[in-house]
Amino acid sequence: xIAGQLSESTEMYLKAMAELGEGEVVSISRLAERLSVTSxxxxxxxxxxxxxxxxxxxxxxGVNLTxxxxxxxxxxxxxxxxxxxxxxxxxxxxxxxxxELACSLxxxxxxxxxxxxxxxxGNPKTCPHGNPIPDADGCLPELNxxxxxxxxxxxxxxxxxxxxxxxxxxxxxxxxxxxxxxEVTLLEAAPMDGPLMLKVGDREAxxxxxxxxxxxxxxxx
Amino acid sequence: xIAGQLSESTEMYLKAMAELGEGEVVSISRLAERLSVTSxxxxxxxxxxxxxxxxxxxxxxGVNLTxxxxxxxxxxxxxxxxxxxxxxxxxxxxxxxxxELACSLxxxxxxxxxxxxxxxxGNPKTCPHGNPIPDADGCLPELNxxxxxxxxxxxxxxxxxxxxxxxxxxxxxxxxxxxxxxEVTLLEAAPMDGPLMLKVGDREAxxxxxxxxxxxxxxxx
DNA sequence: TAAAATGTTATGGTTGACCTTATTATTCCT
DNA sequence: AGGAATAATAAGGTCAACCATAACATTTTA
Numbered sequence: 001x002i003a004g005q006l007s008e009s010t011e012m013y014l015k016a017m018a019e020l021g022e023g024e025v026v027s028i029s030r031l032a033e034r035l036s037v038t039s040x041x042x043x044x045x046x047x048x049x050x051x052x053x054x055x056x057x058x059x060x061x062g063v064n065l066t067x068x069x070x071x072x073x074x075x076x077x078x079x080x081x082x083x084x085x086x087x088x089x090x091x092x093x094x095x096x097x098x099x100e101l102a103c104s105l106x107x108x109x110x111x112x113x114x115x116x117x118x119x120x121x122g123n124p125k126t127c128p129h130g131n132p133i134p135d136a137d138g139c140l141p142e143l144n145x146x147x148x149x150x151x152x153x154x155x156x157x158x159x160x161x162x163x164x165x166x167x168x169x170x171x172x173x174x175x176x177x178x179x180x181x182x183e184v185t186l187l188e189a190a191p192m193d194g195p196l197m198l199k200v201g202d203r204e205a206x207x208x209x210x211x212x213x214x215x216x217x218x219x220x221x
Numbered sequence: 222x223i224a225g226q227l228s229e230s231t232e233m234y235l236k237a238m239a240e241l242g243e244g245e246v247v248s249i250s251r252l253a254e255r256l257s258v259t260s261x262x263x264x265x266x267x268x269x270x271x272x273x274x275x276x277x278x279x280x281x282x283g284v285n286l287t288x289x290x291x292x293x294x295x296x297x298x299x300x301x302x303x304x305x306x307x308x309x310x311x312x313x314x315x316x317x318x319x320x321e322l323a324c325s326l327x328x329x330x331x332x333x334x335x336x337x338x339x340x341x342x343g344n345p346k347t348c349p350h351g352n353p354i355p356d357a358d359g360c361l362p363e364l365n366x367x368x369x370x371x372x373x374x375x376x377x378x379x380x381x382x383x384x385x386x387x388x389x390x391x392x393x394x395x396x397x398x399x400x401x402x403x404e405v406t407l408l409e410a411a412p413m414d415g416p417l418m419l420k421v422g423d424r425e426a427x428x429x430x431x432x433x434x435x436x437x438x439x440x441x442x
Numbered sequence: 443t444a445a446a447a448t449g450t451t452a453t454g455g456t457t458g459a460c461c462t463t464a465t466t467a468t469t470c471c472t
Numbered sequence: 473a474g475g476a477a478t479a480a481t482a483a484g485g486t487c488a489a490c491c492a493t494a495a496c497a498t499t500t501t502a
Binding site: 228230258259261262265266269280281 | 458459460461462463467468
C-alpha cells in the first residue's frame with residue numbers, strides 16, 4: 001500500500017467496479033463474484049467504501065463510483081496496465097500471466113514510480129491486452145467496442161481488446177488466436193447457450209458464451 | 222504477497238534480520254527498533270516465525286535465521302535490490318528514495334518477475350547503494366568492509382556501500398558525497414560521541430556516529 | 443399477486459499484526 | 473552478591489478484512 005493510503009482491498013474493489021461497469025451501477029453480487037468474496041463481505045466493504053465517499057450505494061440497485069472513487073480506480077488501472085506493458089515488452093513475460101503479475105505490483109507502486117514508468121515506456125495508449133491506459137490525470141477514453149457475444153451471426157469484426165483476468169482464460173483465448181488486431185467471423189451461435197463458432201484467421205474455433213463476454217470487438221472500418 | 226505465500230510482515234522481519242546481523246544473532250529489541258514496532262510485538266512475531274521454522278530464538282540471547290529463513294531473506298533482498306537498480310538506472314528516480322520505493326515493490330514480486338528483471342538488468346552485482354545482490358539460488362557474498370565508525374583516525378578508505386534505509390538519511394549522505402566509490406579520510410573523532418570529521422573529495426564534512434554506522438568502507442588497495 | 447430470486451442486515455467468529463500495561467526472568471555490571 | 477538494565481511473558485484490546493448462518497426486505501417473474 002502506498003498511493004493515497006488506501007488499502008489494497010479498497011483498490012481492488014474500486015478497480016473491479018471500474019472494470020465491470022463502465023460508469024454504470026454494478027450489483028454487489030457481481031462485485032462479490034469478481035473479487036471471490038461472499039456477498040456479505042462485499043456488502044460490508046461497500047459500506048466502508050461509501051463512508052469514505054468512494055462509492056455510492058443505492059440499495060437493491062447497485063453501487064457506482066463517485067468521482068473521487070473513479071479517480072482512484074483510474075489510477076489503479078493506469079498502474080496496472082503500465083506494469084503490464086513493462087512486463088510484456090521489456091521482461092518478455094507470458095501474455096496470459098500479465099494481469100495477475102501486474103495486479104500485485106500495482107498496489108505497491110508509488111506515484112513517482114507510476115509517472116516515471118509511463119515516461120520510460122513512452123506513454124503507451126493501451127496495454128498488451130488492448131485495453132486503454134488512463135492518462136496521469138483524466139480517466140480512460142471510451143472505445144466503441146462490444147463483447148463478441150453481442151455480434152450477429154455472419155458478421156466479421158476485429159478484436160480490439162480482451163478483458164479477461166484469469167491466466168487460464170487468457171491462455172485459452174491466446175490458443176484460439178483471439179488477440180487484439182485479429183479479424184474474426186461469427187459463423188454460428190449454437191443453441192441453448194452453446195458455444196459461438198468462429199473463424200479466426202484460417203482456423204475455426206469454438207468459444208463459450210461466458211468467455212465471449214471478455215472479447216471486445218469493433219466493426220471493421 | 223506473492224512469493225511463497227509469506228506475509229509482507231514476515232518478509233520484512235526476515236529481511237531486517239539479514240540486514241542487521243550478517244548471519245549473527247540479532248536482539249529482538251534491535252529488530253523491534255528497525256521495524257518500528259514495540260518489543261512485545263516483535264516477540265510475538267518472532268514466536269510465529271520460529272513456529273514456521275524461519276528463525277530460531279535463543280531466549281535472552283537473540284534470534285537468528287534458520288537456513289530456510291535465510292533463503293527467504295536473501296530472496297527478498299534480491300528482489301529489493303533488483304528493483305532499486307531498475308528504478309535508478311531506467312526510471313531515473315532519486316537515489317535517496319530507492320530503498321523505500323523498492324521496498325513496497327519487493328513484496329509484490331512473483332518469482333517469474335524477479336528472474337526476468339534480473340535478466341533485463343543484466344544480472345547486476347550490486348544495487349545503487351553498493352550493496353551486493355544475492356543471486357537466484359545462493360546467498361549474498363560477504364564483502365570485507367566495515368562501518369566508517371570503526372575506522373581509526375588518520376586512515377583514508379573507500380566507501381563501498383551505504384546501508385541506510387530512510388530517505389532522509391540517504392539524502393543527507395548524498396549531500397555529503399558519501400557515495401560508493403568515494404575516498405574518505407577520517408580527520409578526527411570528536412569526543413563524547415561527537416561527530417566524525419571527514420575529508421570527502423576536497424570538502425570537509427561532519428558525520429554523526431549513528432550515521433557512520435551505515436557507511437561501509439574498505440581499505441584502499 | 444404470490445412465490446421465487448435476489449439483496450441487505452444482524453450476529454457472532456476468525457486471523458494477522460499490531461498496541462498498552464504489568465509482571466516475571468535473566469543477564470550484566472559494580 | 474545485589475541492583476540496574478534488559479528480555480520475555482501475560483492479559484486484554486484494536487482494526488481491517490474476511491467467514492458462516494439466519495432473518496428480513498425488495499424486486500422479479502410466472
